[in-house]
Amino acid sequence: xxxxxxxxxxxxxxxxxxxxxxxxxxxxxxxxxxxxxxxxxxxxxxxxxxxxxxxxxxxxxxxxxxxxxxxxxxxxxxxxxxxxxxxxxxxxxxxxxxxxxxxxxxxxxxxxxxxxxxxxxxxxxxxxxxxxxxxxxxxxxxxxxxxxxxxxxxxxxxxxxxxxxxxxxxxxxxxxxxxxxxxxxxxxxxxxxxxxxxxxxxxxxxxxxxxxxxxxxxxxxxxxxxxxxxxxxxxxxxxxxxxxxxxxxxxxxxxxxxxxxxxxxxxxxxxxxxxxxxxxxxxxxxxxxxxxxxxxxxxxxxxxxxxxxxxxxxxxxxxxxxxxxxxxxxxxxxxxx
Amino acid sequence: xxxxxxxxxxxxxxxxxxxxxxxxxxxxxxxxxxxxxxxxxxxxxxxxxxxxxxxxxxxxxxxxxxxxxxxxxxxxxxxxxxxxxxxxxxxxxxxxxxxxxxxxxxxxxxxxxxxxxxxxxxxxxxxxxxxxxxxxxxxxxxxxxxxxxxxxxxxxxxxxxxxxxxxxxxxxxxxxxxxxxxxxxxxxxxxxxxxxxxxxxxxxxxxxxxxxxxxxxxxxxxxxxxxxxxxxxxxxxxxxxxxxxxxxxxxxxxxxxxxxxxxxxxxxxxxxxxxxxxxxxxxxxxxxxxxxxxxxxxxxxxxxxxxxxxxxxxxxxxxxxxxxxxxxxxxxxxxxxxxxx
Numbered sequence: 001x002x003x004x005x006x007x008x009x010x011x012x013x014x015x016x017x018x019x020x021x022x023x024x025x026x027x028x029x030x031x032x033x034x035x036x037x038x039x040x041x042x043x044x045x046x047x048x049x050x051x052x053x054x055x056x057x058x059x060x061x062x063x064x065x066x067x068x069x070x071x072x073x074x075x076x077x078x079x080x081x082x083x084x085x086x087x088x089x090x091x092x093x094x095x096x097x098x099x100x101x102x103x104x105x106x107x108x109x110x111x112x113x114x115x116x117x118x119x120x121x122x123x124x125x126x127x128x129x130x131x132x133x134x135x136x137x138x139x140x141x142x143x144x145x146x147x148x149x150x151x152x153x154x155x156x157x158x159x160x161x162x163x164x165x166x167x168x169x170x171x172x173x174x175x176x177x178x179x180x181x182x183x184x185x186x187x188x189x190x191x192x193x194x195x196x197x198x199x200x201x202x203x204x205x206x207x208x209x210x211x212x213x214x215x216x217x218x219x220x221x222x223x224x225x226x227x228x229x230x231x232x233x234x235x236x237x238x239x240x241x242x243x244x245x246x247x248x249x250x251x252x253x254x255x256x257x258x259x260x261x262x263x264x265x266x267x268x269x270x271x272x273x274x275x276x277x278x279x280x281x282x283x284x285x286x287x288x289x290x291x292x293x294x295x296x297x298x299x300x301x302x303x304x305x306x307x308x309x310x311x312x313x314x315x316x317x318x319x320x321x322x323x324x325x326x327x328x329x330x331x332x333x334x335x336x337x
Numbered sequence: 338x339x340x341x342x343x344x345x346x347x348x349x350x351x352x353x354x355x356x357x358x359x360x361x362x363x364x365x366x367x368x369x370x371x372x373x374x375x376x377x378x379x380x381x382x383x384x385x386x387x388x389x390x391x392x393x394x395x396x397x398x399x400x401x402x403x404x405x406x407x408x409x410x411x412x413x414x415x416x417x418x419x420x421x422x423x424x425x426x427x428x429x430x431x432x433x434x435x436x437x438x439x440x441x442x443x444x445x446x447x448x449x450x451x452x453x454x455x456x457x458x459x460x461x462x463x464x465x466x467x468x469x470x471x472x473x474x475x476x477x478x479x480x481x482x483x484x485x486x487x488x489x490x491x492x493x494x495x496x497x498x499x500x501x502x503x504x505x506x507x508x509x510x511x512x513x514x515x516x517x518x519x520x521x522x523x524x525x526x527x528x529x530x531x532x533x534x535x536x537x538x539x540x541x542x543x544x545x546x547x548x549x550x551x552x553x554x555x556x557x558x559x560x561x562x563x564x565x566x567x568x569x570x571x572x573x574x575x576x577x578x579x580x581x582x583x584x585x586x587x588x589x590x591x592x593x594x595x596x597x598x599x600x601x602x603x604x605x606x607x608x609x610x611x612x613x614x615x616x617x618x619x620x621x622x623x624x625x626x627x628x629x630x631x632x633x634x635x636x637x638x639x640x641x642x643x644x645x646x647x648x649x650x651x652x653x654x655x656x657x658x659x660x661x662x663x664x665x666x667x668x669x670x671x672x673x674x675x676x677x678x
Contacts (some may be wrong), residue, residue: 109385232444237401239439240459240511244424248459251447260448329449330495 003326011319017313018069023064025138026304036298037080045282061305077301080299081294086305090287095180096167097279097286101201101271104209109264111214116221121248131218138215145283146208154204162200164282172197190286205282209275213267224256237313258329265321338467347518347551348435349396353410353420355389355396358403362624366392366405368575371532374519381583383556383567384579385620389575390555395522397439397553400429415518436512438541440524442504446496452507453492456480468649479510483539502533506540511596513544520545521553526561538565550650565589571595574621574631580660593636612618630664638665 034050035042051057055066070076078088119128139226154161162169167182175182176191183202186194228234229252272288279288287306294302326332355367366389374380384390395401397412399419412419414435419427430436439445446455456476461467467475473492480488483506496504505525512520525541526534542565545552554566562569562583569586571579571594578594590596597616618635621627629646630639639645642664650662659666 044549052501077676232439232441233447235395235400236437236445236508236511237447237458239398239431239437241430242458243428246462251450254449255447282414329450331497 003332004323007319007322007326011315014315014318015312018315019068019308020064022304022307023067026300027060027310036300039146047299071305076305079294079299079302081297081299081302084135086301089302090305090309092180093285093287093290095181096284097275097288099167099181100202100205100209100279100284100286101268101275103206104271104275105213105264105268108210108213108217109207110322111210112217112221112260115218116225117253120222120225121245131222135215135219138211138213139219140215142212143208143212144277144281146211147205147278150208151281158326161204162197165201166283166285167201168194168197169201174229201282205278205284209271209278213271216267217260217264221256221260224259226251227250228256254328258325258332261325261328262321265317269310269317272310272313346373347376347378347415348553349411349413350397351411351413352410353393353396354408355392355401355405356408357392359624364624365626366575366623367396368626369410370572370575370577371410372570372577374551374553375653376518377545377551378568379545379552379554379566381554381556381562381569382572383559383562383569385557387620387623388572389454389623390572391523393572394437394523394553394555397426397521398431398435400431400437418434429463429616431583432459432512432517433515434517435519435521436515436517438505438508438522438525442501442508442529443496443528445508445554446504448496451493451495452499454479455507455511456492456514459514463515475514478509479514482513483507483510483546485510488651501529502537505529505533505537507542509537509541513548515549516548517550518551519551521555523555524557525554527556527558541565559587559598559625571598574626575623576631577660578632578662581658589659591655591659591666592632592663593638594632597635611641630662638663638668 034047034054034056038046038050055063058066074087077084077092078084079089082089115131115134118124119131135154135317151164155163168174172194173191175185175191175194178188180184182198183195186198187194231252234247234251237251238244242250275284275289276292278284279286280292283289291303291306294300294306322332350373351371353370353476354365354369357364357366368389370389370393372380376596382390382393392401392405395405397419399412399422407420410420414430417430419430422430446452450458453473453476456479457472460472460475460479464472476492476552477488480492483663485491485503485506491499496507499507505528509525522541526537529537538561541552544550552565556562566583568582569580570577571592573584573594578597579586581589581591585597586595587638590599594616601614601616603613616635621634627646629644629648630636630650633645636645644664646663652665654660655666
């Protein structure tokens with residue numbers, strides 16, 4: 001319980017820190033928000049009136065308080081480009097992003113586990129080499145380059161996947177929106193054609209987005225598994241009559257998986273940032289593409305909300321991971337308490 | 338009980354050879370080792386670090402893994418041959434008929450699993466039919482047996498919440514969960530301080546006595562051997578160089594290595610007067626063992642003697658119950674040893 005509370009307090013403090021930083025950075029921007037809104041031809045009186053209306057004449061701490069209290073009350077400002085509140089805008093874009101990121105994360109985790117297990121349970125020279133190569137490739141290749149090359153190869157040359165036109169092809173009727181994630185919505189509607197089409201659209205961006213995380217995670221898990229393989233408690237467990245597999249799955253894996261678990265939480269949070277490129281290149285109607293658009297159009301209320309939201313997501317994920325590793329490793333609990 | 342007239346051997350190891358195939362060649366860790374163990378017998382195996390003690394223990398358990406291989410020999414446990422048995426058969430034997438007590442209890446327990454989980458695993462692995470509640474009762478019983486206070490409550494603790502001595506008790510409890518015929522204790526007390534050592538040894542002695550369990554106690558601590566074992570084998574460079582009952586070995590050591598080992602036990606009087614006694618030189622490289630006696634380069638007796646360099650000594654059974662691998666087993670080292678001091 002003490003462990004739980006200490007983690008929670010730490011999380012709240014981090015969000016506070018992130019919000020302060022985000023706030024300060026926005027103050028430091030050279031752009032004058034009133035001029036941005038009213039345009040260069042507006043009268044000084046109009047500018048002054050808007051300054052007053054926006055509260056920009058008040059002291060910085062008061063402005064911060066306004067901003068943060070508004071944010072947590074759910075009023076995140078208004079997008080002048082899209083003509084909708086930022087909250088509506090992000091809510092409409094978030095499911096597509098989540099769909100892409102969760103799929104990418106699942107792919108990264110699945111292949112990490114599969115290849116790390118296959119290459120460490122029994123030594124396998126070819127698979128080990130392949131895994132190391134893939135990991136290096138995934139980690140060292142920029143995502144935007146990967147995205148473009150994958151489009152060239154699978155769409156232009158091989159012509160086995162649809163082009164970068166969002167979540168569904170033009171001729172496909174979108175399923176009724178329940179969760180906002182096309183994959184799930186089409187299944188709920190029983191529309192297999194749409195589901196398959198959605199899968200075809202998802203596979204490339206998801207795989208591209210998953211590669212850097214996969215590269216990092218598989219190296220980490222493999223290193224930890226190889227490390228833990230020398231631990232005497234595995235030998236002793238075998239001496240108790242456990243099979244190789246049971247020793248591996250019950251003792252080696254849980255011990256080796258802890259650092260991977262922590263890292264995977266961080267990577268999931270980082271995918272939010274990585275998806276900005278991938279969403280833009282694949283015309284994915286997610287938050288990342290929205291933010292890129294907003295930055296180039298100086299639609300700062302969207303950017304500001306995105307920054308704080310991703311900080312929140314980052315912190316929440318980290319707290320969750322911390323708690324989970326506390327459940328899995330009793331030593332973590334003691335160190336924190 | 339004498340190991341020299343086998344009556345009811347529970348473990349028969351014959352000409353066991355284990356090697357590790359590494360890049361620079363074959364390391365012969367166990368070179369032609371044979372011994373028998375009677376029911377309830379306590380055999381001590383003594384030797385320096387790296388002499389092949391642990392490799393021998395693992396070979397007997399069938400736990401040698403590549404690059405290690407058992408090259409030749411046989412291990413018979415209550416009549417059943419273990420060498421060459423597939424792992425799925427060996428699994429049924431390990432932990433039930435023959436168990437391992439590992440040297441460092443803090444490394445022998447999985448840090449992310451509770452003590453109870455270790456015991457339950459040991460119990461249920463060989464008894465699939467036992468229910469959760471019954472297994473738990475048995476775990477508490479085992480923990481009480483090894484004199485862990487508040488057994489019921491401490492079942493839920495994790496290894497890091499136990500002291501070193503208590504951890505070793507848990508390891509012993511796991512090893513004895515199915516009342517095995519043979520227990521191999523690989524340096525069971527090295528990681529403990531002296532008073533805890535004595536407690537754990539006494540406990541182990543009582544438990545194996547009650548169960549008539551035979552023990553192979555591997556150690557480099559001669560004091561422990563003197564206290565605990567019926568018979569002793571002295572291991573050097575992967576071979577047994579001297580075998581005798583504990584009493585005989587300690588009163589009349591025949592092999593120069595044994596004498597040197599006994600001579601290098603620190604005594605308070607010596608500590609006050611001079612440097613710690615030690616055996617000069619270092620053990621041979623087991624990747625390139627020559628034709629002669631492996632101890633010859635460090636041996637005081639072999640100086641200037643051709644035969645020690647060229648021929649490995651045979652080990653006939655002597656009238657005093659000794660088996661000694663030395664060409665000059667009858668010589669007394671006392672004079673030589675005095676000269677060097």
